[in-house]
Every structure is written in structure tokens, then in C-alpha cells.
Amino acid sequence: MPNDVGHEIADALAALLRRDTRTRLYRRLTEGLGEAVDEITYPVLSGLARTGPRSAADLAGEIGLDRSGVTRRATRLEDAGLLRREPDPHDRRATLLALTEAGQRTVDATRRRLAAHIEASLASWPPAEARAFAHQLQRFVTDGPFT
Amino acid sequence: MPNDVGHEIADALAALLRRDTRTRLYRRLTEGLGEAVDEITYPVLSGLARTGPRSAADLAGEIGLDRSGVTRRATRLEDAGLLRREPDPHDRRATLLALTEAGQRTVDATRRRLAAHIEASLASWPPAEARAFAHQLQRFVTDGPFT
DNA sequence: AGATTAGCGTGCGCGGCGCACGCAGCCTGT
DNA sequence: ACAGGCTGCGTGCGCCGCGCACGCTAATCT
Numbered sequence: 001m002p003n004d005v006g007h008e009i010a011d012a013l014a015a016l017l018r019r020d021t022r023t024r025l026y027r028r029l030t031e032g033l034g035e036a037v038d039e040i041t042y043p044v045l046s047g048l049a050r051t052g053p054r055s056a057a058d059l060a061g062e063i064g065l066d067r068s069g070v071t072r073r074a075t076r077l078e079d080a081g082l083l084r085r086e087p088d089p090h091d092r093r094a095t096l097l098a099l100t101e102a103g104q105r106t107v108d109a110t111r112r113r114l115a116a117h118i119e120a121s122l123a124s125w126p127p128a129e130a131r132a133f134a135h136q137l138q139r140f141v142t143d144g145p146f147t
Numbered sequence: 148m149p150n151d152v153g154h155e156i157a158d159a160l161a162a163l164l165r166r167d168t169r170t171r172l173y174r175r176l177t178e179g180l181g182e183a184v185d186e187i188t189y190p191v192l193s194g195l196a197r198t199g200p201r202s203a204a205d206l207a208g209e210i211g212l213d214r215s216g217v218t219r220r221a222t223r224l225e226d227a228g229l230l231r232r233e234p235d236p237h238d239r240r241a242t243l244l245a246l247t248e249a250g251q252r253t254v255d256a257t258r259r260r261l262a263a264h265i266e267a268s269l270a271s272w273p274p275a276e277a278r279a280f281a282h283q284l285q286r287f288v289t290d291g292p293f294t
Numbered sequence: 295a296g297a298t299t300a301g302c303g304t305g306c307g308c309g310g311c312g313c314a315c316g317c318a319g320c321c322t323g324t
Numbered sequence: 325a326c327a328g329g330c331t332g333c334g335t336g337c338g339c340c341g342c343g344c345a346c347g348c349t350a351a352t353c354t
């Protein structure tokens with residue numbers, strides 16, 4: 001493999017990980033979905049949508065955050081009606097975080113928007129190439145230098 | 148184009164943009180390079196390496212940050228000997244930020260590490276496929292839903 | 295039953311960030 | 325030439341996200 005491949009991907013990754021890139025993307029995806037959902041709070045919604053109701057500590061471990069942060073974000077989302085705290089039936093001290101219907105709709109809308117943006121930017125690609133790229137990207141992210 | 152491609156890439160991107168993914172990657176890349184260089188200060192070094200000496204305001208525009216932030220980071224890097232402030236010969240009120248030799252070496256080492264990690268994770272790929280992926284990724288990042 | 299542990303929310307301090315001010319140097323009009 | 329506006333820089337200020345640690349409640353262990 002030519003070693004310029006590494007640098008080429010490195011440059012692309014650097015551009016991708018840039019702060020304002022992330023901020024702009026989040027802003028675009030969450031625009032008009034209410035004040036409570038933004039770059040800070042969305043990972044809580046998204047993580048909850050992935051696995052269903054779960055505890056704050058559990059969710060914190062997944063998104064690489066302290067429990068206190070998850071608690072505070074959850075409170076904000078709860079105030080906005082996107083999230084609901086329900087007592088764990090098996091453990092009376094525990095409280096499970098669960099999406100409300102509005103929260104689920106918000107997550108769906110956001111993910112749909114992102115997918116639409118991606119597909120729009122891939123519109124001019126040959127379908128087979130786009131499909132191959134998607135698989136390679138996924139493989140690269142899971143196997144890549146990020147674990 | 149099948150619409151699951153959009154969602155597949157969306158999932159990969161979400162994993163890539165996760166906070167701890169970024170933090171871990173930065174930590175690995177800057178390990179042992181001194182206390183001053185980290186996720187916060189590195190973009191200044193990197194941006195400077197890209198275009199040569201330039202003003203703080205100019206650099207701030209590129210990395211999507213306020214000038215004050217660049218100034219503060221630059222001061223930290225200056226204290227660590229990685230960066231040098233030199234007066235602009237054409238404008239006596241302006242100061243140009245420039246990498247020292249140590250700063251340049253730090254950037255080179257970091258980029259080399261990232262490229263090495265990437266290539267290692269692509270070691271099992273057919274070379275042609277890796278090359279194609281690199282080009283597609285670059286194209287996707289520049290044309291993609293990030294502008 | 296008493297002691298230890300687990301889960302949660304919150305107060306506290308740290309640090310990054312944007313905003314706005316003050317100062318120094320440039321530039322344009324008269 | 326000089327006076328006013330403009331530009332570039334650094335810094336103080338306030339906001340906010342974040343990790344740490346405490347107190348409280350409830351489960352679990354001996």
C-alpha cells in the first residue's frame with residue numbers, strides 16, 4: 001500500500017473532526033426541533049433510541065461521559081418533553097431514562113435528515129460505488145485506529 | 148441508490164463524531180509529546196503547519212474559533228517552545244504565529260502517527276481498494292453535508 | 295438487624311469559549 | 325501634516341459543560 005494513502009485519509013479525518021464541522025452539522029440537523037435538542041443533548045436521545053430505556057450510568061458509559069452530565073442533560077430533555085423518567089420496577093432506587101413519543105420522533109427526524117444529506121451528496125456517484133464506500137467506511141470505523 | 152446506504156454512513160459518522168472517540172484518538176496521537184500539546188492546542192499547530200506563519204485572526208477563521216482562543220492556545224504553546232511570535236515586518240501592530248523547529252517536529256510526528264495507525268488498520272485491504280477508499284473519503288468530506 | 299454497597303441527584307471548582315474593552319499602530323481625508 | 329476612524333492584538337468577564345465528591349435512599353450481604 002502506498003504510504004500517501006495514510007496521509008490522504010488523515011487529512012480527510014482531520015477535516016471531519018474539526019470543531020466547527022461538527023458544530024455546523026449538528027446545528028443543521030437539529031434546526032427547528034426545539035431549543036432543548038442540540039449537540040450537547042442529542043447523544044443522550046440517540047443513545048436511548050439505540051437500546052431502549054436504560055439507566056443514566058449505563059448510558060454514560062456508552063457515550064463516554066460522567067453520570068452527572070447525563071443526568072443534567074436528561075433533566076433538560078425531560079423539561080422539553082422529549083424524555084421521561086420512570087422508576088425501575090426491579091429496583092426502587094433506580095430510574096430509567098426513556099424517550100417519549102416526541103423524543104422518538106425527534107430522533108427519527110434527525111437521523112432521517114442526516115441520511116438525506118448524505119444521500120444527496122452521493123447522488124452523482126455510481127450506486128455500486130456508493131454502496132461499496134458505505135461498507136468500507138463502516139469497516140474502517142469499527143476496525144480503525146479508534147478503539 | 149438504496150436508502151440504507153445513507154443510514155449506514157450515518158451510523159459510521161455518528162460513531163466517528165462521538166466525543167470519546169475523538170478524545171481517545173487525540174490522546175493516543177499526542178502521547179509523550181509534552182504536556183502542552185493536546186486536543187485543544189493541536190489544531191493551532193496543525194493549522195500553522197499547513198499554511199506557514201500567519202496571524203491569530205486568520206488562523207481562528209480557519210479552525211472555527213474566536214481569536215481570543217487562538218491567542219491563549221498560542222501562548223501556551225509558546226511557553227512550551229513549540230511556537231514563536233514574530234512581528235509582522237509589514238505591519239508593526241501585527242504578530243505572526245510561527246512554528247519553531249520543535250513545533251514542526253511535533254506536528255510531523257503526530258501526523259506520521261496518525262497515518263501509521265490508519266495504514267495499520269488498512270493492512271489487510273487490497274491496495275487498490277484502500278486507494279479507492281481514500282479518494283472517495285476525501286471526496287465525500289469535501290463535497291459532503293459538512294459545508 | 296446492622297453494615298456495606300449501588301444508584302441517583304446536586305454543589306463545587308476547573309477550564310474552554312465568545313464578547314467586549316483598552317491600547318497601539320495604520321490609513322484616509324482635509 | 326494631523327485628526328479621526330479603522331484594524332489587530334491581548335486580556336478581563338461571564339457563561340456553560342464537565343468531572344469529582346458528598347448526601348441520601350434502597351438493595352444486598354453477613
